[in-house]
Amino acid sequence: MSQTIRFFLNGQKQEASVRPDTTVLDWLRSGPRLTGTKEGCAEGDCGACSVLIGDPWFDDAHHEGAVHYQAANSCILAMGQIDGRAVVTVEGLKTEQLHPVQAAMAENGSSQCGFCTPGIVISLAGLAAQRSAAGAGLSAQGSAAGAGLAARKTQVTDSDIHDALAGNLCRCTGYRPIVEAARKVGNATIAGPHVAAFAKIEPRKTISAAGSTFHQPQSLNDLLQLRKEMPDAILLGGGTDLGVALADYHSDWSEVISLARVRELRAMRETENHLSFGAAVTWEEILAGIIEYYPSFATLIRRFGSTQIRSMGTIGGNIGTASPIGDGPPALIALGAEIELASLSGHRFLALEDFFLDYRKTELRADEVIASVSIPKPVEGQEFRVYKISKRYDQDISTVCAAFSIVREEGQVRSARIAFGGMAATPQRAPKAEQALVGSMFDQRAIETCASAITAQFKPLSDWRGSAEYRLQVAANLAERFWRDVAGETVEVMAL
Ligand SMILES: Cc1cc2nc3c(=O)[nH]c(=O)nc-3n(C[C@H](O)[C@H](O)[C@H](O)COP(=O)(O)OP(=O)(O)OC[C@H]3O[C@@H](n4cnc5c(N)ncnc54)[C@H](O)[C@@H]3O)c2cc1C
Ligand code: FES
Ligand code: FES
Missing domain, CATH: 3.30.465.10 (Uridine Diphospho-n-acetylenolpyruvylglucosamine Reductase; domain 3)
Known part of the structure; x- marks a missing residue:
């Protein structure tokens, strides 16, 4: 049993000793003080808290790997859910230069008060990264996904941009300048760990800290065994329903069984x-x-x-x-x-x-x-x-x-x-x-x-x-x- 959660944070290996039911947003802002990630609604609606979550994905045909990034709401995401994964916040997008999305937003005057801007930049950077991966021959398809079921797409259309922004509220700039900035970007990669590096942060079976225990079974049989032993434990899929209660009502999850890594x-x-x-x-x-x-x-x-x-x-x-x-x-x-x-x-x-x-x-x-x-x-x-x-x-x-x-x-x-x-x-x-x-x-x-x-x-x-x-x-x-x-x-x- 481990007491820490291991993941990559903005490219660096990180170990967090924190209750696994702490929200990623709370930890980011109060732990490493990455305060670019904002709290707006705290229930998955406004996108101000968006971060990128990276997972190693493999192309079935070529066995080549790449890190697949997708935007998620950190306000309803529990720390246990990022064990073994990569997290990129708005601070981590910039390398020596601004990320192309950041540069385009700045050049285009796409931000006024700026509260929504980090979340919007993250969503658009996620879109640009997915298109880059598709261009490199890695489709939007996880290693667990069956062949032939996934779409492969490299071009960014206006519909993709609107889709990427549908979960991000901006109350003052208006979306036209934001969409215009997005059109200028196209594809862009995320500077982060290579897929092979994920071997260093292999997810643990059980993480337990300060009275909250997070189980991550990897096979259906292990899951069913745990379920039999702990019928009252929280069964956690993606947490987009359960996470709202976690964030809104500060509910405690003493025992969680996560389904996210069960192969079947x-x-x-x-x-x-x-x-x-x-x-x-x-x-x-x-x-x-x-x-x-x-x-x-x-x-x-x-x-x-x-x-x-x-x-x-x-x-x-x-x-x-x-x-x-x-x-x-x-x-x-x-x-x-x-x-x-x-x-x-x-x-x-x-x-x-x-x-x-x-x-x-x-x-x-x-x-x-x-x-x-x-x-x-x-x-x-x-x-x-x-x-x-x-x-x-x-x-x-x-x-x-x-x-x-x-x-x-x-x-x-x-x-x-x-x-x-x-x-x-x-x-x-x-x-x-x-x-x-x-x-x-x-x-x-x-x-x-x-x-x-x-x-x-x-x-x-x-x-x-x-x-x-x-x-x-x-x-x-x-x-x-x-x-x-x-x-x-x-x-x-x-x-x-
Ligand atoms: C901002 C926002 C927008 C949303 N929009 C929509 C929408 O447009 N349409 C819509 O239908 N829903 C919507 N939802 C609700 C939610 O996203 C969906 O219901 C989603 O599919 C829940 O899946 P999850 O994996 O996140 O569930 P979780 O939150 O992980 O779990 C939900 C419940 O299902 C149980 N559960 C999970 N997996 C299993 C399993 N394999 N076996 C048994 N029990 C299980 C859990 O124990 C829990 O009781 C929205 C939620 C938010 C926060
Ligand atoms: S704070 Fe609004 S979606 Fe997370
Ligand atoms: S720039 Fe103010 S909310 Fe979007």
């Missing part, structure tokens, strides 16, 4: 008919894998928090948190996803809709973990769309999320799956609305019956995001939107 949970697999994602695969990785098959799902994932949230938040965490307004479950249910629950007693598989029992209550037993999620690949005649209705396009919680999937044969609907978030205490299927479509031609009459069935089934709550009446109206309207989209009248698909 980090795997992505593609078979003839299915895509399978280990529960600890992040949304950013899923985005790269799903876009080819379900572009509408990719568009939804692109609106999932921000790059900082997607680079840490996992599919298992989104399901495990069992929020009635989580975005993953409605899409996954409509696609017919199945989840694998694992314990030392064995593995069981169930349709995702059967996992959610009541508000934040699930089928998961105390000794179990969600191990993987399997999604059928599209079949001939299938149409799938998912819609997220929220007050803002980016970085916002759904008021209603609706997912529709049909399979047609000669114009007639052979099967239908429809699921909603934000309409009940759990993500739910709409069986009567599905029945309204099956066996009919996919026409206006069928869709009107389907919309009426949706209105009849749900009794949503009113809250500050939307009234019950609004939710019902929107949910019914989305059925019509689906029909119009399939007819080719409107399209909302992410640009590649």
Whole structure:
């Protein structure tokens, strides 16, 4: 058992003797006093606390390695989560010269009060580094990820820049000068440790300091053993849900089991008919894998928090948190996803809709973990769309999320799956609305019956995001939107 957390900080090997549930932001500012990293919201929303997290990634074909950097919110990241990784703060970007993003921001007058600037520079430096790695032949693909699932891209588009900035709030400069600076940068590497150096900071199995213990199992079997021994320990995916409570309510994590290094949970697999994602695969990785098959799902994932949230938040965490307004479950249910629950007693598989029992209550037993999620690949005649209705396009919680999937044969609907978030205490299927479509031609009459069935089934709550009446109206309207989209009248698909 170790009492220290080992990592690279701005290129230098570092050992921190600190409770592993201390937030990285608190440690950076109060330990080494790297105060360029700011605290704004302390809940993952504003990006002022952004840092780059580097991991060694390998190209499966050539076995060449490179350090893959991605932006993360240090306010909701626990110190235990950076053990064995590299952290780059805004102070570490500058070498003898300013980093190209810093230079472009300064030359372009892209900063006024400057509070948001370090976070913005970090996000753009992360984008530039990923593009450099892609240019060098290392794709946005982790060593644990299955071949053929990741996207490889070298050019930076305006859409990439907007995406990289979606999690960074600037209240005074305005985004035009920031985007203009970003356009001037293109690709740029991060000065940091070589991939081989990571051998010196191999992650420890257990770190314990001042009453907080952080376990990092590397195999599913070790994880399940720990889970059996410690059913009350916090099961930590990316911590984008749990980290908010850590930062906001200063909750103590006395015993944590991290899933981030469990090989089986980090795997992505593609078979003839299915895509399978280990529960600890992040949304950013899923985005790269799903876009080819379900572009509408990719568009939804692109609106999932921000790059900082997607680079840490996992599919298992989104399901495990069992929020009635989580975005993953409605899409996954409509696609017919199945989840694998694992314990030392064995593995069981169930349709995702059967996992959610009541508000934040699930089928998961105390000794179990969600191990993987399997999604059928599209079949001939299938149409799938998912819609997220929220007050803002980016970085916002759904008021209603609706997912529709049909399979047609000669114009007639052979099967239908429809699921909603934000309409009940759990993500739910709409069986009567599905029945309204099956066996009919996919026409206006069928869709009107389907919309009426949706209105009849749900009794949503009113809250500050939307009234019950609004939710019902929107949910019914989305059925019509689906029909119009399939007819080719409107399209909302992410640009590649
Ligand atoms: C700023 C911000 C924006 C967000 N935007 C969105 C959004 O647009 N849409 C959306 O749906 N969500 C959003 N979220 C919520 C969150 O990012 C997601 O739910 C994410 O997928 C959670 O994954 P995680 O790995 O970070 O979960 P964690 O925080 O690690 O865990 C969440 C819960 O799941 C449990 N858990 C994790 N993994 C497993 C497993 N394998 N087996 C069993 N239980 C497990 C944990 O014990 C915990 O109870 C946002 C959060 C923040 C802070
Ligand atoms: S302080 Fe706002 S995202 Fe971390
Ligand atoms: S420059 Fe002031 S908040 Fe962005």
